[in-house]
Amino acid sequence: MRFYADTETGAPAPQFLQLAHAERVWRFRLLHAHVEDRPSMAHARRLGDHAHPLYHLLLYTGGRNEFLFNGRRHVSRRGVLVFAGPGERHCFEPCQPGGGQYVELTFAYQSGALNLALPVHEMLSLLTGEAVAHVPYPIPLREDQTVQLAALFNSLMALLCGPRNTLRFAVRHAVVDLLAAVLDEVYRVGAAPAAEISGIEAVRRRIERAYTERLRITDLAAAAALSPGYFIRAFRKAYGMTPIAYQQQLRINAARALLSASNLRVKVVAARVGYSNEYLFSRTFRKVVGMPPREFRRQAWTPK
CATH class of the missing domain: 1.10.10.60 (Homeodomain-like)
Structure with missing residues (x-):
């Protein structure tokens, strides 16, 4: 398992990825990221699902199991993507024996002591300046999309787990590359075909x-x-x-x-x-x- 957790001490952070909403400036904060490959967790069922004011972007890359999302059990297998927003209940660890593999990115938008609580598509709309439609997760990706997103996740992890003097701007750029790929592949897939545009x-x-x-x-x-x-x-x-x-x-x-x-x-x-x-x-x-x-x-x- 490769793992990164934010150890921010209050040092100046890049202003890249900030949002303006409700007369506040919301600062992007990358909280943790990891590449997971382990057997099933016996305590996952006892913990159950939970919710918090954070954003989780997660891609299952191997194995076959189950996870909890918004009150339902879903099958986890290679190519299943989840983008969970604030307040959406979830437990991404395997619920059954057999384990599973996934990569995950967790971040928040913060303004003082507050966390942004907008749904994923509304947050992405602010970030891009475009009207981003709601997409119901989880969704299955094609193999080429899975390979692309997994490679971008791994590039981000290489920066996060590399030398401590890695420019934080480079990390933010890698996050943008990942979000841009999700916007292009997932939200284009979820949108109506050109022939169906009003x-x-x-x-x-x-x-x-x-x-x-x-x-x-x-x-x-x-x-x-x-x-x-x-x-x-x-x-x-x-x-x-x-x-x-x-x-x-x-x-x-x-x-x-x-x-x-x-x-x-x-x-x-x-x-x-x-x-x-x-x-x-x-x-x-x-x-x-x-x-x-x-x-x-x-x-x-x-x-x-």
């Missing part, structure tokens, strides 16, 4: 890809297989604004970024975000932002 969502993505172009409501509605009037109402219900307002928001957001981070002339900025008329761009920008583009740039460039 027509409204498909059109929203189309607008994001082509926000600088001239888009017609009739074309967008046809892409969603809806009448123009129903399409506009459905889009507003889903996203809080009309399709054209959404496109305008994207254009103005892009203009704000260019004005803040470049010295491009306003006319050039307008053209790059899809406006052929500088006056129309400036009028629209002022209406949305509350000031003209040049004033916005002046304030953005003024040291605070």
Whole structure:
């Protein structure tokens, strides 16, 4: 068994992986990780399942046994993945004779004396800035996915169990690699196939890809297989604004970024975000932002 436990003494920690939620900053803390390969634990049944405000990412890599998760017994075998969040009851040790092998990572998000208690998918949504759907665990992985995740777990363990002067930033990077693989493999698998994405969502993505172009409501509605009037109402219900307002928001957001981070002339900025008329761009920008583009740039460039 390879094992790591956090011995943090209050030294400055990397700010990589922090979250902002509920007007607090939540600091990532890796509590422990281990590679487990042992016979069944006679006391596992007596301990039973338990819950705490932590996150567990666990992959079974060998053997066949049972474990407890959310009030049910599940079969543990190679390729079974569990991502448990705060409050989810569990006991991952083998419940039956015969043992089992798994790799596990346990971490928390802390703000002072508080631990973040969001479900896994909501935590991942904050971390990625994307809407991450709920996935019911445990789930079985394909062999290629199992090999990939096991290799990333082992790379992380090599850093954690290596020389004590290993950069903690490198450890955080290894955690990101592992979480990114889970997001790509598991949440892509759990998501609806592209053909099943709603027509409204498909059109929203189309607008994001082509926000600088001239888009017609009739074309967008046809892409969603809806009448123009129903399409506009459905889009507003889903996203809080009309399709054209959404496109305008994207254009103005892009203009704000260019004005803040470049010295491009306003006319050039307008053209790059899809406006052929500088006056129309400036009028629209002022209406949305509350000031003209040049004033916005002046304030953005003024040291605070």
